[in-house]
Amino acid sequence: MALERLLKGFADFRLGYYREHLELFEKLATEGQSPRILIIACADARVDPGILTQTRPGDIFTVRNVAAMVPPAQFPPDTRHHGTSSAIEFAVRGLGVEHVVVLGHALCGGIGALVDGRDSVYADYDYLSTWTSIAQEVRELAVRELKGKSRADITRAVEQAAVLNSLQNLMSFRWIAEKVAAGTLRLHGWWFNMTEGQLYAFNPATATFEAVEGIEVVPTVMKGTALSSIKPERLLAAVAGKKPAF
Numbered sequence: 663m664a665l666e667r668l669l670k671g672f673a674d675f676r677l678g679y680y681r682e683h684l685e686l687f688e689k690l691a692t693e694g695q696s697p698r699i700l701i702i703a704c705a706d707a708r709v710d711p712g713i714l715t716q717t718r719p720g721d722i723f724t725v726r727n728v729a730a731m732v733p734p735a736q737f738p739p740d741t742r743h744h745g746t747s748s749a750i751e752f753a754v755r756g757l758g759v760e761h762v763v764v765l766g767h768a769l770c771g772g773i774g775a776l777v778d779g780r781d782s783v784y785a786d787y788d789y790l791s792t793w794t795s796i797a798q799e800v801r802e803l804a805v806r807e808l809k810g811k812s813r814a815d816i817t818r819a820v821e822q823a824a825v826l827n828s829l830q831n832l833m834s835f836r837w838i839a840e841k842v843a844a845g846t847l848r849l850h851g852w853w854f855n856m857t858e859g860q861l862y863a864f865n866p867a868t869a870t871f872e873a874v875e876g877i878e879v880v881p882t883v884m885k886g887t888a889l890s891s892i893k894p895e896r897l898l899a900a901v902a903g904k905k906p907a908f
């Protein structure tokens with residue numbers, strides 16, 4: 663039944679969207695893809711970057727994994743299978759995207775599992791906790807800084823701080839740091855709240871995620887941005903109600 667829904671959907675796509683955008687598909691087929699934006703998002707079925715941003719085929723290059731995480735660069739490169747890193751490398755070095763967006767989201771199961779740690783129902787899975795441990799330090803910091811707050815508050819803080827952690831990890835790839843320094847690549851930290859249908863962007867000046875509606879959204883990391891301004895510690899201090907130390 664579930665699969666029939668997909669096939670019906672494809673039939674509708676073929677007769678509708680595909681025909682309506684025939685010129686676009688012909689162009690993409692003959693000229694190839696040239697997206698200017700890479701979005702790294704969660705694999706969560708409720709957070710589809712293409713639908714959230716109402717983009718067309720060819721507009722965004724998308725990487726999706728558990729909790730929208732970016733691992734630190736492995737240097738020198740080894741022979742293990744770095745799925746996320748290789749997709750980022752292709753988008754940045756191969757396609758020459760101008761923007762990278764890390765898109766976290768509310769009610770993220772991957773972040774919830776990270777927060778719950780050994781108490782998580784997924785704790786015994788083969789790969790999950792190893793993957794989400796990319797943000798383990800952020801998790802420990804949040805639990806410490808936000809002691810006494812609810813699990814929901816801590817999880818939300820980790821969802822957002824993990825986005826900053828991934829931005830920091832992006833900067834550990836030499837070809838990303840070089841392009842940011844040259845002014846040809848900008849990094850963005852975003853977080854989507856599906857409960858209220860609002861998108862937030864991290865503002866390094868205030869160390870908080872701010873709703874994008876009606877404001878001028880500035881890149882989180884661009885040429886000249888001090889990496890200290892995107893430290894997860896600053897965000898967690900702001901969430902805890904302390905004045906964030908720069």
Ligand SMILES: [Zn+2]
Pocket residue numbers: 704705706728729730767769770771772773
């Ligand atoms: Zn998620």
